[in-house]
Amino acid sequence: MFIAMNRFKVRPDSEDMFLARWLDREVSLCGVPGFVAIRFMKGDVYETYILYASETTWVSREAFDDWKQSDVFRTAHRTAGQGEMLTIERRESNGFEVLKTVSALS
Known part of the structure; x- marks a missing residue:
């Protein structure tokens, strides 16, 4: 998982x-091969900014990389960076291979 x-x-x-x-906005990921889920989260509030994060889960790094090379990705991001700058700096992006998951007991 990635x-x-x-x-x-x-x-x-x-x-x-x-x-x-x-x-x-419309989420176009639902039919993309290897896509599992997306989460959009609000974090801590500071004097100068509010922290937000998005997280997409994929079956593999390869599925994520394939999506980034797809027409679906290009269409979804075609207007990225064209609107008013709403953040105090560029977004920070990172990818993670899932090494272990612990689930709650049923």
Whole structure:
């Protein structure tokens, strides 16, 4: 399993616009081979920014890499960077191979 994470430091005066971009847009990942899930999360609130993160889960790193080379990816990201800058710096992106998962007891 592979997880791709993005972290965003959102300017407080831009939070509503940032949320609209993330929560109101169509998610085109559902039919992509190897896609498992996406999560969008709000983190700590600081004086100068609000921390947000997105997490996509994939069956493998290869499935994630294939998606990044696909027309689905190009279409979903065709307007990226064209709107008003809502963060205090560029997003931080990282990928992680899942080494171990511990689940709650049923």
